[in-house]
């Protein structure tokens with residue numbers, strides 16, 4: 001039986017940049033409304049399940065084109081995929097101790113990038 005490490009609810013909030021991580025467990029999929037991409041994974045700091053949506057607001061580029069390129073994984077793609085091109089923030093949904101009231105994401109404050 002595999003024991004997964006539990007979500008550390010008691011870890012105090014801290015805006016910590018964890019740098020580039022190998023995070024093969026992170027996945028991205030189109031948002032339900034088609035307006036962006038949702039990246040899902042486990043926060044490397046508090047081990048909570050986090051889900052972040054990246055909106056696409058580029059004028060003139062239909063989202064269809066982006067998703068076509070993503071699914072084909074064309075090497076000529078110039079725009080980095082959100083999964084590896086963006087900074088991810090913990091949004092585990094748990095208000096960790098000492099979390100400021102104006103925090104952008106409800107979570108432990110960690111941020112990281114995913115190594116391509």
Ligand SMILES: [Zn+2]
Nearest residue numbers: 043046090108
């Ligand atoms: Zn976290």
Ligand SMILES: [Zn+2]
Nearest residue numbers: 046048092094
């Ligand atoms: Zn958490």
